[in-house]
Amino acid sequence: MSTPAAEFPLEITVEHARDLLAQPGDQVVLIDVREPSEYETARIAGAKLIPMGKIPENLPHLPADKHLLIHCHHGGRSLRVTQFLRAQGLTRVTNVAGGIHAWSQRIDPGIPTY
Numbered sequence: 001m002s003t004p005a006a007e008f009p010l011e012i013t014v015e016h017a018r019d020l021l022a023q024p025g026d027q028v029v030l031i032d033v034r035e036p037s038e039y040e041t042a043r044i045a046g047a048k049l050i051p052m053g054k055i056p057e058n059l060p061h062l063p064a065d066k067h068l069l070i071h072c073h074h075g076g077r078s079l080r081v082t083q084f085l086r087a088q089g090l091t092r093v094t095n096v097a098g099g100i101h102a103w104s105q106r107i108d109p110g111i112p113t114y
Contacts, residue, residue, distance in 0.1 A: 008067060010082065011095040014102045017069050021046070028067045033081045034100070038073060042100055042112045052077050055084065064090055071096035071103070073114075 012020075020028045032039055032047040039049045050058050052072070062068065068090065072078040075097050082095040096103075104111040 008092045008094055010086075011075075011079065011097045012069075014096060014098055014107050017071070017094075017096045017103075018107050020067065020069065026066070028069060029063060030069045030071065030096075031062075031081075032100075033070060033072050033078050038114075041114050042104065044071070044100060044103055044108070044111065047071070052081055055081055059085075059088060062090065064092070066092065068093045069096050070094070072099045074101050075099045 017030070021030060030044060030047040032043065032049045033052040033055065034049075035051050036049065039047075043049075062085070068085070070078040070082045070085070070093060072081075075095060078099060079095045082093050085093045098106075100111065101113055104113050
């Protein structure tokens with residue numbers, strides 16, 4: 001049975017993202033839309049790098065049956081990507097508010113801030 005699209009909010013906190021990623025199974029995918037140099041500086045373990053500018057060409061490869069959590073540095077780029085993906089018909093897409101900066105401050109202080 002599929003989950004109704006209404007259960008996938010536009011935006012969630014880093015704490016909520018952490019909890020979703022900790023659930024068993026592979027139903028949640030974390031996508032980092034920052035640039036490769038930013039990803040090299042700081043990254044969340046398990047995040048898949050797809051820079052914002054490459055999202056359109058990667059659209060056919062994104063799993064529509066999984067909950068996609070989109071993050072960037074502070075949450076602005078990832079919100080735009082989330083809105084774009086939803087406009088393309090993907091309903092299970094959520095922005096991680098505050099991005100990796102908030103993740104570093106509130107979840108994993110071992111991730112460098114920049």
